[in-house]
Amino acid sequence: MMCALVEEDFLQHPQRLASPREVTEVLVNPDIMVPMIPKVEWLALPEAADTTSRLQLYLVEVPKELLEGYQNKETFLKKMHHVLLEVDMLEGTLQ
Amino acid sequence: MVVEEIISSEDEKMLLESVIWSEDADDQNFQKSLKRRRVKHFGYEFHYENNNVDKDKPLPGGLPDICDSILEKWLKKGYIKYKPDQLTINQYEPGHGIPAHIDTHSAFEDEIISLSLGSEVVMDFKHPDGVTVQVMLPCRSLLVMTGESRYLWTHGITPRKFDTIQASEHYKSGIITSDIGDLTLSKRGIRTSFTFRKVRHTPCNCSYSSVCDSQRKETPPSFPKSEKEATQLEQEYVHRVYEEIAGHFSSTRHTPWPRIVEFLKSLPNGSIVADIGCGNGKYLGINKELYMIGCDRSPNLVDICRERQLQAFVCDALAIPFRTGSCDACISIAVIHHFATAERRVAALQELVRLLRPGGKALIYVWAMEQEYNNQKSKYLKENRINQGKKEISDTSTRGQLVEQMPDVNNQDLAFSMPSINVFQEEECNSRKVTNSELPIHTNRTTFHSQDVLVPWHLKGNPGKDKSVEPFGPVGSHDPGSVFHRYYHVFCAGELEAACQTLSNVSILQSYYDQGNWCVILQKI
Numbered sequence: 001m002m003c004a005l006v007e008e009d010f011l012q013h014p015q016r017l018a019s020p021r022e023v024t025e026v027l028v029n030p031d032i033m034v035p036m037i038p039k040v041e042w043l044a045l046p047e048a049a050d051t052t053s054r055l056q057l058y059l060v061e062v063p064k065e066l067l068e069g070y071q072n073k074e075t076f077l078k079k080m081h082h083v084l085l086e087v088d089m090l091e092g093t094l095q
Numbered sequence: 096m097v098v099e100e101i102i103s104s105e106d107e108k109m110l111l112e113s114v115i116w117s118e119d120a121d122d123q124n125f126q127k128s129l130k131r132r133r134v135k136h137f138g139y140e141f142h143y144e145n146n147n148v149d150k151d152k153p154l155p156g157g158l159p160d161i162c163d164s165i166l167e168k169w170l171k172k173g174y175i176k177y178k179p180d181q182l183t184i185n186q187y188e189p190g191h192g193i194p195a196h197i198d199t200h201s202a203f204e205d206e207i208i209s210l211s212l213g214s215e216v217v218m219d220f221k222h223p224d225g226v227t228v229q230v231m232l233p234c235r236s237l238l239v240m241t242g243e244s245r246y247l248w249t250h251g252i253t254p255r256k257f258d259t260i261q262a263s264e265h266y267k268s269g270i271i272t273s274d275i276g277d278l279t280l281s282k283r284g285i286r287t288s289f290t291f292r293k294v295r296h297t298p299c300n301c302s303y304s305s306v307c308d309s310q311r312k313e314t315p316p317s318f319p320k321s322e323k324e325a326t327q328l329e330q331e332y333v334h335r336v337y338e339e340i341a342g343h344f345s346s347t348r349h350t351p352w353p354r355i356v357e358f359l360k361s362l363p364n365g366s367i368v369a370d371i372g373c374g375n376g377k378y379l380g381i382n383k384e385l386y387m388i389g390c391d392r393s394p395n396l397v398d399i400c401r402e403r404q405l406q407a408f409v410c411d412a413l414a415i416p417f418r419t420g421s422c423d424a425c426i427s428i429a430v431i432h433h434f435a436t437a438e439r440r441v442a443a444l445q446e447l448v449r450l451l452r453p454g455g456k457a458l459i460y461v462w463a464m465e466q467e468y469n470n471q472k473s474k475y476l477k478e479n480r481i482n483q484g485k486k487e488i489s490d491t492s493t494r495g496q497l498v499e500q501m502p503d504v505n506n507q508d509l510a511f512s513m514p515s516i517n518v519f520q521e522e523e524c525n526s527r528k529v530t531n532s533e534l535p536i537h538t539n540r541t542t543f544h545s546q547d548v549l550v551p552w553h554l555k556g557n558p559g560k561d562k563s564v565e566p567f568g569p570v571g572s573h574d575p576g577s578v579f580h581r582y583y584h585v586f587c588a589g590e591l592e593a594a595c596q597t598l599s600n601v602s603i604l605q606s607y608y609d610q611g612n613w614c615v616i617l618q619k620i
Contacts, residue, residue, distance in 0.1 A: 029383075029384070031364040031365045031384055032364070032365045032384065032385075032386050033365075034365060035363075035364075035365035035366070035367075035423075036365065036367065036386065039367065039421060041418075085386075
């Protein structure tokens, strides 16, 4: 789900992305997660995650917005870690 | 043209059952397991190494009898005009595909037909102008390609497990439009295609000479005179070659270069780093404290990265699908020298810098014209001395491995201007700029005599060393002696810096020479 970093075209049309996904466990590393949070596009991420849920391919709990003081919010970081690093889009269409 | 329901489901069942996919690779019907699908040939064997058939060697048995009667029926009904004499059966599992291609003009006659069985699929047709049309091929339909669709458009199947298709026209043939309201996903099943072709015995005289091998002038590639020629040169002498040699190439690339590792280790923890032209991903896992993502033009190399659980995707270095300013650092190792014009090399640098946030850094390595520096021969040249007496020398065995044997022999930072070398090199460079003729073929392990060269790659049939890497491409299709030529523009002293200086928003932090490469570390302002 690092797609939150990809180009504008995707960000404008996240609802068009629909894809099977794969979940792999990755060790939580706050040093990587914390600097990544400000780069997330909050418009695109929950929608993209929601698309995959609607297709019943995966249900994922995704924070809807940036949390104040996220640097120390362990649950928030864990959720973000999961959606960004552990959920991989295997395929998708951007039309 | 797609004819729907050309055969009954009973016939479909019969045809599918008639195909025996034996596990025995020596099966007499010339079954092969290609990378993404299984194939079987009848009538004539199709050779993937030259995309042609051996017209003097028909296979015993001809086409299966069951096909014969079906073909007769199609002829009578006018779906086809000629009776094919060659059959290729492909079996695609979900997720399999076939690269975009035009069937070799000189190999087959005009009419090529393909029967889809077992599962529907979306096939992509591409016109050389860039127009892409996605066509739904339903189960039990017959695709008939003649004229422009056979000779000019490429066709292929994207390897994926789902197709986006028209919701209202499900199970019907037709073109997929981008009307989002009417799209739905279709899960692919196992599809078996019967492709019938008629072997051609005379040279092709179609009116699409640009893509016709019979009408192609047999001239070796020359120095590109236009953007279009540069793109074609890169397509043929860079992209296609890496795709072909990916497995072997990867097996020779395992030792990271110390100064590149040093750069990656110097970045702050948590940095987002893009490796543009990541090859087999050997730098993607160097520093676990970074989030690294790679991309490469070669799908086969990206597949190797994925097998290694590294994050990588396919893209062109001139159009990277990353948001501007999203990366803290980028590396471009041995990539820019594959672009065939100065403009394209600068454009690639510009695209690299676009990804960086202000303050972000990029490390760039390109191959140097000078393989001798400060009176020291580079490892690339030294290898020749070591290997003297050996008959076959490929450039494949060395560039990575030697670092282990002789670390940092002649790594030296360069002062920004080097008068003595510059004078000598400028002369070299100028003489090269007027080059207008054929590209010379470089002799491996020797000094470069031209900046724009073709560098031979001796493909070894078996990657050998690295057991985790499967041999890619059709099994056994290349004899051990296959030679591929890769296009390189080797850089003169100062040339990389000069190219970087044409970008307005960067400063050069460092430039140095490392083992026959010119290297620069840039910072985005």
